[in-house]
Amino acid sequence: MELFLRKLFNKLKEYIVLAVLLLISLILLPQNKNTEVKKIKSYAFATFAILTNASSSIGDIFKSSDELEEQRKRNAELMLKLNRVREYALENKKLKELLGYKEEVSSKLFPSTIVAKNFSNIQGNYIINAGISDSVYKSMPVITNDGLVGIVTDTEENFSLVRTLHNTSFRISGTIQRSNIDGIIFWDGQNLVMHNIPTTADIDKGDRVVTSVLSSILPPSIPVGLVVKKESNISGILSNVIIRPFVDVLTVKNIFVLQEVKSKQIDSLELNLLKD
Amino acid sequence: MLQHIIKSGIIVLILIALQLTLIPLVSIKGIIPDLVVIYVVIYAMRNGQLKGTFFGFVVGFLFDLFSGGLLGSAMFAKTLAGFVAGYFHKDDEEDIFSNSLLFASIIFISSLIDSFFYAFLGSAEVEINILSLIFTNGIFPAAFTSLIGLAYSLLVRKK
Numbered sequence: 001m002e003l004f005l006r007k008l009f010n011k012l013k014e015y016i017v018l019a020v021l022l023l024i025s026l027i028l029l030p031q032n033k034n035t036e037v038k039k040i041k042s043y044a045f046a047t048f049a050i051l052t053n054a055s056s057s058i059g060d061i062f063k064s065s066d067e068l069e070e071q072r073k074r075n076a077e078l079m080l081k082l083n084r085v086r087e088y089a090l091e092n093k094k095l096k097e098l099l100g101y102k103e104e105v106s107s108k109l110f111p112s113t114i115v116a117k118n119f120s121n122i123q124g125n126y127i128i129n130a131g132i133s134d135s136v137y138k139s140m141p142v143i144t145n146d147g148l149v150g151i152v153t154d155t156e157e158n159f160s161l162v163r164t165l166h167n168t169s170f171r172i173s174g175t176i177q178r179s180n181i182d183g184i185i186f187w188d189g190q191n192l193v194m195h196n197i198p199t200t201a202d203i204d205k206g207d208r209v210v211t212s213v214l215s216s217i218l219p220p221s222i223p224v225g226l227v228v229k230k231e232s233n234i235s236g237i238l239s240n241v242i243i244r245p246f247v248d249v250l251t252v253k254n255i256f257v258l259q260e261v262k263s264k265q266i267d268s269l270e271l272n273l274l275k276d
Numbered sequence: 277m278l279q280h281i282i283k284s285g286i287i288v289l290i291l292i293a294l295q296l297t298l299i300p301l302v303s304i305k306g307i308i309p310d311l312v313v314i315y316v317v318i319y320a321m322r323n324g325q326l327k328g329t330f331f332g333f334v335v336g337f338l339f340d341l342f343s344g345g346l347l348g349s350a351m352f353a354k355t356l357a358g359f360v361a362g363y364f365h366k367d368d369e370e371d372i373f374s375n376s377l378l379f380a381s382i383i384f385i386s387s388l389i390d391s392f393f394y395a396f397l398g399s400a401e402v403e404i405n406i407l408s409l410i411f412t413n414g415i416f417p418a419a420f421t422s423l424i425g426l427a428y429s430l431l432v433r434k435k
Contacts, residue, residue, distance in 0.1 A: 013326060014325045014326050014329065014359070014362070017326060017329055017330065018329050018355065018356075018359050021329060021330065021333045021351075021355045022352055022355055022356070024333075024351070025333070025336070025348045025349075025351040025352035025355060026348065026352065027348075028347050028348035028351065029346065029347070029348035029349065029352075029397060029400075031347065031348075032346055032347050032348070037347060040341070041340075041341060041344065041347060044341035044342060045341065045342055045343070045344045048292075048293070048341070048342040051289070051293050052293050052296050052297050052342075055293045055294065055297045055298060115297070116293075116296035116297055116342075116343070117296055117297070117300045118296065118343040118344060118345050119296075119299070119300045119303065119306075119308050120345070120394070120395070120398065120413075121306065121395065121408075121412060121413055122394070122395045122398035122399045122404075122413060123343075123345040123346055123349065123394075123398040125343060125344040125345060127296075127344060154344070161344040168398065168399045168402045168404070186402065187402075188402050188403070188404060188405070189395070189399050189402065189404040189405065189408050189409070189412075189413070190404075190405060190408045190412065250300065250303060250306050
């Protein structure tokens with residue numbers, strides 16, 4: 001009997017090993033929400049980020065001078081826009097004072113660089129060289145001058161993990177700026193989608209989509225993208241709105257972390273949208 | 277033996293670092309080759325199915341940890357890739373690269389399985405379009421990876 005089993009094992013050992021290893025992988029999948037697993041993952045990516053930080057700087061050598069020229073041009077354009085915005089802000093402040101509105105809290109931007117990219121259409125992640133030591137914490141939004149890039153989902157001393165728009169676990173509350181229609185935005189593996197919007201809702205191609213006031217994970221009015229398509233579902237009552245993000249998540253290199261200070265109570269209520 | 281493990285470990289760490297930093301620079305429409313899976317295939321072809329399967333498992337585990345991805349997804353995908361590549365085990369190392377087209381085809385098959393399952397397991401929370409899963413997350417990256425494999429094979433043969 002023992003000999004038979006041994007022979008059988010020798011004959012099927014590749015398949016048995018395969019089945020065991022695949023089973024271990026499948027058992028580990030739901031463990032990603034486990035605090036201990038999260039700790040191990042945080043420690044691992046932060047340690048490895050030291051290596052990727054070095055090799056990503058090699059990549060900067062390949063940056064073309066055209067790209068720098070383009071950045072300079074964009075800076076100049078932004079400077080001009082900023083001057084106009086300053087004028088509007090002053091005017092706005094005066095009007096608010098007249099109406100007795102409360103002063104809004106301004107957010108701080110912390111510049112950072114991407115040191116590693118998980119270039120996946122499903123599990124898009126960045127590792128950035130900013131962490132707890134720079135006052136970067138979980139759930140802070142990550143942006144560029146064009147708009148939203150993602151959300152910080154994990155932090156270590158000097159590095160953080162950012163869940164990008166190209167991640168199927170990414171969910172935010174968004175709004176169509178022109179008609180103030182709110183919805184949940186997520187990545188379906190191919191497109192950014194605002195789903196289950198009533199078909200009769202006033203949404204046109206080209207409408208701007210920004211973060212919603214309903215979310216306290218993200219401050220309102222961060223540009224997300226433009227509406228490119230509206231697709232009705234089978235019943236015809238609800239539609240999915242396809243959004244083209246302002247930021248090309250795949251090519252971005254330098255980002256800013258928006259250091260918003262929020263209420264812990266609101267945080268705990270709203271972070272359920274940030275499913276881990 | 278220990279020297280062999282250390283050497284393979286260092287190569288894997290370097291390849292994962294390159295995969296997460298420099299390889300995204302050569303993307304075409306968001307599709308990139310997977311250097312790590314090429315090494316898993318070569319390892320499995322050199323050392324056999326059993327070792328290849330286990331190697332894929334370890335490499336997948338490290339990739340999941342270092343990339344911040346879903347722990348278990350690359351493990352599953354790369355274990356399968358190593359297992360499939362192990363079917364084409366060659367005793368003589370030179371035989372692996374003797375037929376470049378065959379080598380590229382093995383990489384294509386293994387990479388297709390790897391990309392598909394990595395995407396499939398990572399997309400459990402949303403209803404993903406099956407065509408997108410097959411083409412955007414399966415065939416296209418696998419084709420790109422096999423092209424890199426073909427170039428590598430030709431380079432090795434030239435040497």
